[in-house]
Amino acid sequence: AQTVTQSQPEMSVQEAETVTLSCTYDTSESDYYLFWYKQPPSRQMILVIRQEAYKQQNATENRFSVNFQKAAKSFSLKISDSQLGDAAMYFCAYSQNTGFQKLVFGTGTRLLVSP
């Protein structure tokens, strides 16, 4: 069974600074998708970024980028120029090659952003 591990229960960052959230996963599949979701206090899950395992290039979305290390099964999220609105729970998630099907979530990292 696939598992997703987030070893940082909570992280803090100051506005305009950069923070990296860690995620490791375990799978025997070669083709899969990885995601980072944001869950603000409203509890609405918001997709931040996704990465297809067959792509070597790291995905980027504006201030958000990932460091995907397939051999190490590592998938970290870097948030640059942090903003107060980035404060939320961040979940790393895995899906098999069909993409966006069953998601296996990590335990989450709470990101605190201070002025």
Added chain:
Amino acid sequence: GAVVSQHPSWVICKSGTSVKIECRSLDFQATTMFWYRQFPKQSLMLMATSNEGSKATYEQGVEKDKFLINHASLTLSTLTVTSAHPEDSSFYICSAITTGPRKFFGPGTRLTVL
């Protein structure tokens, strides 16, 4: 963008009663919807996959007779928690897939069983 709604957003019920939660895709047709459960300060756990017009596929450990799922149309899936007990109190979140594929989550339903 695509929108998924859930109703109700919060429900309180007495132990032993049944509660129905609706999940609707408002501006797209969703052949597949998913139901997740999130306990306080914990992650989302997939309960079941719901396909329009067919029986839902439940994850291991999820009681299908307790959590009844009906995906009667391409825009509506319902989750009924039967004979609810306090341990069923949780946050229930649905999601739906549209073309792309892209996946959208509903805003969730907080269930409190007294």
